[in-house]
Amino acid sequence: MISQLLRKYRQTLLPPLSLLPPRPLLPRVANRVALLLIILLLPLASLFAQSQQSPAADRPRARELGFQIGVLPTGKLNAITDVAGVRVGHVTLIAGDDVRTGVTVVLPHPGNIFQQKVPAAFAVGNGFGKFVGSTQVNELGVLETPIALTNTLNTFLVADALISYTLNQPENQSIQSVNPVVGECNDGWLNDIRVRRVKEKHVLQAIANAHGGPVEEGCVGGGVGTRCMGWKGGIGTSSRVIPQSAGGYTVGVLVQTNFSGVLNIAGVPVGRELGRYYLKSKLDDERSHDQGSCIVVIATDAPLDARLLDRLARRGLLGLAAVGSPMTNGSGDYVIAFSTNKDVRVAFESDQPVETRPALRNERMSPLFLAAYEATDEAVVNSMLKATTVTGYQDHTTEAIPIDRVIEVGRRYGAIHD
Numbered sequence: 177m178i179s180q181l182l183r184k185y186r187q188t189l190l191p192p193l194s195l196l197p198p199r200p201l202l203p204r205v206a207n208r209v210a211l212l213l214i215i216l217l218l219p220l221a222s223l224f225a226q227s228q229q230s231p232a233a234d235r236p237r238a239r240e241l242g243f244q245i246g247v248l249p250t251g252k253l254n255a256i257t258d259v260a261g262v263r264v265g266h267v268t269l270i271a272g273d274d275v276r277t278g279v280t281v282v283l284p285h286p287g288n289i290f291q292q293k294v295p296a297a298f299a300v301g302n303g304f305g306k307f308v309g310s311t312q313v314n315e316l317g318v319l320e321t322p323i324a325l326t327n328t329l330n331t332f333l334v335a336d337a338l339i340s341y342t343l344n345q346p347e348n349q350s351i352q353s354v355n356p357v358v359g360e361c362n363d364g365w366l367n368d369i370r371v372r373r374v375k376e377k378h379v380l381q382a383i384a385n386a387h388g389g390p391v392e393e394g395c396v397g398g399g400v401g402t403r404c405m406g407w408k409g410g411i412g413t414s415s416r417v418i419p420q421s422a423g424g425y426t427v428g429v430l431v432q433t434n435f436s437g438v439l440n441i442a443g444v445p446v447g448r449e450l451g452r453y454y455l456k457s458k459l460d461d462e463r464s465h466d467q468g469s470c471i472v473v474i475a476t477d478a479p480l481d482a483r484l485l486d487r488l489a490r491r492g493l494l495g496l497a498a499v500g501s502p503m504t505n506g507s508g509d510y511v512i513a514f515s516t517n518k519d520v521r522v523a524f525e526s527d528q529p530v531e532t533r534p535a536l537r538n539e540r541m542s543p544l545f546l547a548a549y550e551a552t553d554e555a556v557v558n559s560m561l562k563a564t565t566v567t568g569y570q571d572h573t574t575e576a577i578p579i580d581r582v583i584e585v586g587r588r589y590g591a592i593h594d
Contacts (some may be wrong), residue, residue, distance in 0.1 A: 235576070238442075239554075241579070242586065243441055243586060243592065244591075245414075245442045245553055245557065246416070246546070248417065249417050250415050251428065254413070255414065256414075256428030257389060257390070258417075259426050259477050260426075260516065261284065261285040262282065265283075265385035265387065266280050266385065267279050267378040267379075267385065268395075268396050269373050269374065271373075273567075273568065274368040274569045275368065277398075278374065278400045279379055280382065280396070281323065281383050282325075283322045283323075283383070284475065288345055289320055289342075290348055291347050291523065292523060292524075293318035293524065294520075295480060295482050295521075297317065297488070298314050298486075298510070298511070298512050299489035299510070299511040299513075300511075301493045301503045301511070302503040302508065303510075305360060305469055306332075306508070307358070307510045308358040309355045309357035310512075313512065317481065317483075320342070321342055321357055323512060324359070324379060324382070325358070325359045325399075325411075327360060327361065327362065327363045328364070329370065329372050330374040333372060333375065334356075334358050336356075336376065337375075337376040338357070340380075341383060342356075359512070360508070361398065361434035361469040362434065362469065365401070365568075365572050366400075366401040367569055391411075391430065393559060394412075394561075394562030395564055398411065398432045399563070401566070403468065403574050404437075404559065404560050405438065405447055406436075406439070406453060407452065407560055408566055409559055410560070410562065411430065412557070412562065413431070414550075414552075414553075414555040415551055418544060418546075418547055419543065422540065422543040426476065428474070428476070428551065429473065430472075430473045431470060431472050431552065433470050433556050434468045434469050434470060435469060435504070436468050436502075437499070437501040439452075439453065439500045439577075441582070441586065441591070443589075444585060444591045446582055446585050446586075447500060449588075450578075450581055450582075468504070468507050469510075470501065470509050470510075471511075472555075473512055474489060474548050474551075474552070476514075476544065476547075477517055478515060479515065479517040479520050479535055481535045486513075488541070491544075491549045495548065495552025495555075496552060499552075499556040520534065560576075564576050
């Protein structure tokens with residue numbers, strides 16, 4: 177980048193040929209100008225690097241703008257970590273002009289997940305992806321490692337790192353089979369994805385970093401290089417609490433967004449109003465881009481078995497549709513749902529030939545369905561609002577959605593009130 181700027185400024189700052197000194201002096205003049213420019217541009221380069229890594233703390237979430245998505249109340253943090261025991265960790269990799277990637281992990285509880293597995297289920301909207309571990313989750317109905325989210329070509333290295341993490345836990349010295357669970361999005365527009373920069377140490381660090389409380393959103397972890405519905409995507413989260421009369425359970429969602437669509441926020445056609453949406457370019461007789469993915473992680477403290485979690489996971493797909501995803505041909509749209517309820521955990525080993533666990537009745541599921549639908553919708557919006565503009569591989573730039581324009585459109589449609 178600096179070399180390109182130098183070439184540009186050499187052309188603009190050198191005087192016309194008629195005013196140049198004799199030729200023997202030209203190399204020295206050019207070198208001095210170049211040195212001066214390097215001195216002047218280095219601070220700018222530093223500021224540019226900092227801008228690529230700047231936190232999204234000054235960008236608002238949907239509710240901070242005044243949007244109310246759905247009817248159910250959120251949890252205290254409006255995050256997946258409102259489900260007790262759930263922890264989230266990120267490692268963000270930003271270097272040079274071509275590394276814009278990372279890894280995000282979700283841990284269902286603080287203990288040994290392999291020894292105390294949690295019920296889980298997996299749903300597919302459009303299956304153009306490489307979601308490692310999904311078939312065993314659906315066959316056995318349990319999750320036995322952290323869930324990791326990364327870029328497409330790092331999927332299998334990250335899976336191997338989860339195996340290493342599990343094998344190295346003291347209680348797991350005798351195990352010979354591990355089912356790592358890894359979702360992915362292709363961040364190759366902003367990241368030199370073929371280099372596969374995410375290594376085992378980064379996965380282990382993300383696990384070590386995992387914590388409850390507020391979840392960092394936007395351009396972090398597995399969301400550094402992603403794009404969503406015409407703007408920058410990333411990591412987003414939201415939660416809902418159902419009424420006490422319906423059980424008082426919490427549903428939390430975390431998303432990794434990287435898909436095409438027509439953005440809607442609380443029913444407001446933001447994508448259409450701002451002129452960026454899927455198929456617009458084809459309607460304008462230009463080429464359209466329909467590739468991408470979205471990974472949705474749903475956690476709940478309700479006592480659900482794998483069958484009920486399968487039903488819950490499919491409602492996450494409704495949330496993607498509500499926010500504007502058509503689940504295009506090139507998109508990998510996946511949802512994994514799990515329950516943290518201690519009464520439904522599955523021990524790795526047991527002397528009991530028959531196991532009995534509580535499970536919510538079918539007719540009690542509908543409030544949870546609504547919670548998953550709403551929280552998925554809002555998590556996607558938060559992933560976009562919190563993301564910042566990123567320039568990366570081959571000087572590609574993906575802009576953050578303009579907050580002022582979103583506010584303008586929201587007010588015009590009556591979704592934001594002063």
